[in-house]
Amino acid sequence: MIKNKKHFMMNQDYDYQSDSLLLYITDDYEYKKSVRLEDDIILDFDKNDVPVALELLNASNILNVKKSSLIQPVSLNMDIGVGKDIIKLEATFSVLIHQKQIPKSLNWQISNDINLNANEATFATA
Template structure:
């Protein structure tokens, strides 16, 4: 299995309540896959995961939008196997002078034949 590591940056849109996390490097977008639970994963032309969007982010992560505008750290691992796509992410957000880790764990069916790969992402 191929393993790739990327630095990422995040952007939170409080009006849309959408959190967007993407790799810093340039890429050529290919397609988006809805993993369910208001999470969308973008792939580049080489079928490498390059971006993640969490819709209704404050509700899904159960945090104040103010905290999402001040994310401290994001780590994320995406493992694509023949039959599944697994996302594991931890977002560290400030809440009442503390840093809380907010996990996001989703397993979806790989019904679009994305090749097997593991990617690791971390904020720069």
């Protein structure tokens, strides 16, 4: 367990035409690299190996909602842990559907074969 877990607020941009949802921290950071958790799920890291952005390509398919549901901001609570051997992401998105917030939970895990430094971070949208 990491002693200094980082906490970040996130902004978001949704591109209806390309169906891509970008969630990124509000703090300034220096980009280092991107890691694909799956073909359409990309996690960005800063120069200190701290996760700073999540991009969902084909977001409506990943979240199993209509594209029009993503025009309104989604709320997000997400934990990302980077260990010696794995990168793990646990996220709960709340999407407004028929005037109700509907939770969508997503979990991904991949090998840390790029040797990112161990850390943990929690993210939420404003």
